[in-house]
Amino acid sequence: MDRGYIYVNKNNFRHNIDYLNNLTDRELCIVVKANAYGHGIDWTVNTAIDSGVVWFAVATIDEAILVRSISDDIRILLLSEPAVSELEKLAIHNIDTTVYNETFIEALGESQHSFNVHLKIDTGMHRVGCSPDKFDMLYEKISSFNNLALEGICTHFPVADTDERQTNHSVKIFKETISAVDIENLLIHADNSASITYNNEKIFNMTRVGLAAYGHSISPVSIASELKPVMEIKTRISNIQIRKKGESVSYGKALILEKDALIATAPIGYGDGYPWNSFPDGKVIVNNKFCRLIGRVTMDQILFDITGMEVEINDEVTILGVSLDSSIEISIKDIAEWNNTIEWEILTNIKDNRLNRVEIEN
Numbered sequence: 342m343d344r345g346y347i348y349v350n351k352n353n354f355r356h357n358i359d360y361l362n363n364l365t366d367r368e369l370c371i372v373v374k375a376n377a378y379g380h381g382i383d384w385t386v387n388t389a390i391d392s393g394v395v396w397f398a399v400a401t402i403d404e405a406i407l408v409r410s411i412s413d414d415i416r417i418l419l420l421s422e423p424a425v426s427e428l429e430k431l432a433i434h435n436i437d438t439t440v441y442n443e444t445f446i447e448a449l450g451e452s453q454h455s456f457n458v459h460l461k462i463d464t465g466m467h468r469v470g471c472s473p474d475k476f477d478m479l480y481e482k483i484s485s486f487n488n489l490a491l492e493g494i495c496t497h498f499p500v501a502d503t504d505e506r507q508t509n510h511s512v513k514i515f516k517e518t519i520s521a522v523d524i525e526n527l528l529i530h531a532d533n534s535a536s537i538t539y540n541n542e543k544i545f546n547m548t549r550v551g552l553a554a555y556g557h558s559i560s561p562v563s564i565a566s567e568l569k570p571v572m573e574i575k576t577r578i579s580n581i582q583i584r585k586k587g588e589s590v591s592y593g594k595a596l597i598l599e600k601d602a603l604i605a606t607a608p609i610g611y612g613d614g615y616p617w618n619s620f621p622d623g624k625v626i627v628n629n630k631f632c633r634l635i636g637r638v639t640m641d642q643i644l645f646d647i648t649g650m651e652v653e654i655n656d657e658v659t660i661l662g663v664s665l666d667s668s669i670e671i672s673i674k675d676i677a678e679w680n681n682t683i684e685w686e687i688l689t690n691i692k693d694n695r696l697n698r699v700e701i702e703n
């Protein structure tokens with residue numbers, strides 16, 4: 342190992358898909374945008390296909406084309422309207438697209454190609470989606486074009502992970518908005534990783550799930566989750582030094598040592614997606630013990646306290662995941678909390694151009 346490994350555990354990913362399939366009888370649409378939340382899109386899509394997944398959601402046309410290059414037999418959903426200049430690619434690569442603007446629907450309708458569309462309603466997220474009072478007009482508009490097939494109607498929840506009541510209110514708006522429509526042959530989807538744990542509304546028959554598929558439970562209700570984290574990050578000790586009381590290490594002299602310390606360096610930094618704000622609260626694991634970060638995270642290296650420990654250069658350092666004896670763990674939630682951010686941001690920032698991604702089966 343030179344710098345470190347991003348281990349992605351295929352078995353855990355399969356387990357999560359099976360677990361989610363048992364949790365809901367809705368079709369699973371696995372969200373693989375942003376390089377499958379930093380896990381690597383290729384193996385993720387292939388493994389999900391082997392587990393019976395048919396639907397995949399992406400954020401960009403390029404992601405959609407990449408997923409299409411993996412299989413012709415799956416369905417791909419673009420989660421928002423692309424630029425009109427990209428329309429042809431939707432048709433060529435057989436990509437379903439989300440729609441919500443009259444002008445965009447007209448551009449699709451006036452094209453020579455045929456398109457599958459999912460009409461998105463804004464039920465509180467206020468990001469993209471048509472307002473409920475525009476729904477009937479847009480529904481009619483889609484129906485008026487022979488080259489447009491309405492495949493689904495959807496919405497997206499803004500506070501599914503924190504507020505069950507407001508999410509239920511969004512569901513109510515959604516149901517009222519589509520109440521006059523024959524939904525018999527349509528995909529009706531709204532859920533994400535959080536709402537899948539409590540939204541039992543029967544109207545929905547598909548769920549778009551990202552974070553949970555990668556093993557992270559996110560719910561405002563108390564559930565005994567059996568999800569297993571898919572990613573672990575390990576690196577190695579690359580340098581050991583003794584520093585004296587009163588000295589400091591790394592940029593900014595951010596921490597002055599209160600006593601003499603043995604300090605290790607590991608070759609991972611914010612250039613690999615390990616976030617800068619991990620110091621001062623962050624930790625790593627060496628020899629089944631937590632070691633606190635002892636200076637600012639730099640672009641390529643971090644420093645941590647190994648005082649009193651018997652360690653050598655090349656000993657393994659766990660950045661994310663469980664210790665060798667499985668007694669302690671650093672989770673994505675921990676790293677997100679040190680950085681005052683969310684699990685999604687930490688995962689999607691992890692880069693596999695300097696760390697090696699290794700696919701493991703167990």
Ligand SMILES: Cc1ncc(COP(=O)(O)O)c(C=O)c1O
Pocket residue numbers: 372420497532533534535549550551552553
């Ligand atoms: C429109 C949409 N649907 C579903 C998801 C999946 O969310 P989660 O990762 O919380 O499951 C996302 C995530 O960003 C999204 O933007």
